[in-house]
Amino acid sequence: MICIAHLELCPHCKRVALKVCEYDEPYPRVEAECECCGYKAYDVPMKLGKEDYRQILDKLGKKLIGEVCIDDRCASNKVIRLIKEGSYAEYRCLECGAEWNSDEVQRSIDRVKKVQEGVKNGNRLMDMLKAAEGECPLCGWDIGHMHLTYAVAIECFVCGYRNDIKEVLPEVDLSTLECPGYERSEETG
Secondary structure (H helix, E strand, C coil): CCCEEEEEECCCCCEEEEEEEEECCCCCEEEEEECCCCCEEEEECCCCCHHHHHHHHHHHHHHHCCCCCCCCCCCCCCEEEEEEECCEEEEEECCCCCEEEHHHHHHHHHHHHHHHHHHHCCCCHHHHCCCCCCECCCCCCECCCEEECCEEECECCCCCCECEEEEECCCCCCCCCCCCCCCECCCCC
């Protein structure tokens, strides 16, 4: 896990002292900490218990057979099957227009089961969650990532995985804060 670091403007003390670390493992994420005032922003992975896995796998099973829309934001049950060939099927939601196929959902189910089994066998969750840019670290679906503050927010509309973004505002009097090594930004106006 290599930190690609650079300094940015701290939103709290307004100095160019925010060390922003960008990581690409186990999934793309960002941690930021101000070297002047102590402001922090980081992500916390979702805690997954036995019941969480059961609910996620049940949800993905319904999407596998086309019972509900692939997108939780829509969650419609107005789904039609476009193609059915053996175990392979393609679906389209009549509400939002989303399209998916059973092979993609089966890969997501297999991936969730692999993470669940790995955690059961004593691995840390963070060691099992692996994803490329824009992928859900749990099911692998391409969902895109958003930035909240400096951290990367993940909210999967397929399996329901999400992380929490934590922001720590230091209790420090900014008028007495002195950090001579870090320049203060100029006020506009």
